[in-house]
Amino acid sequence: KAWLEKNSTRVPRDSLTYKAIQYTLNQWELLTGYLADGRLNISNALAENAIRPFAVGRRNWLFADTPRGAKASATVYSLIETAKANGLEPFAYIHHVLQHIGGASTVEEIEALLPWNVTLSKLQEG
Incomplete structure (x- = not known):
């Protein structure tokens, strides 16, 4: 944090680096x-890996037909x-x-x- 604070004054205010430091x-x-x-x-790799099947299956959801079907799929x-x-x-669960x-x-x-x-x-x- 000290490095960011120190260097934020060393880069132009309109640069992307300045914006990144401020962010x-x-x-x-x-x-x-x-x-x-x-x-x-x-x-957050565990969370990313958990939602990956949703991103991969996104096209399949176009065929859920109804809001109820989409809700059932989400469940x-x-x-x-x-x-x-x-x-x-x-499967066992x-x-x-x-x-x-x-x-x-x-x-x-x-x-x-x-x-x-x-x-x-x-x-x-069983």
């Missing part, structure tokens, strides 16, 4: 926010990506949910089917 200084708190919490990652994609983020194999959701009669039983509440051992049991 960085203006965003400094956000850029260094990960330092305040050790659980935060400096890189399924979200569930699959959340299963992956929780260390579950998506969806299979597990479809086997058990019909018998779920309480909010707690439905919440037990959410990806962060399902363990791989439960999936292997």
Whole structure:
């Protein structure tokens, strides 16, 4: 930050370098926010990788036909990506949910089917 502050006065104000330095200084708190919490990652690569299937599948969404179809697709994609983020194999997880959701009669039983509440051992049991 000290280098940016020192050099911001050394470049022409109408240059792209000056604009980049000012932008960085203006965003400094956000850029260094990960330092305040050790659980935060400096890189957003995990998030980028998680949304890549959406970018690749974008053309397919043109054929969702209706807003309801698009919402259903978004729900399924979200569930699959959340299963992956929780260390579950998506096909096995969806299979597990479809086997058990019909018998779920309480909010707690439905919440037990959410990806962060399902363990791989439960999936292997069927």
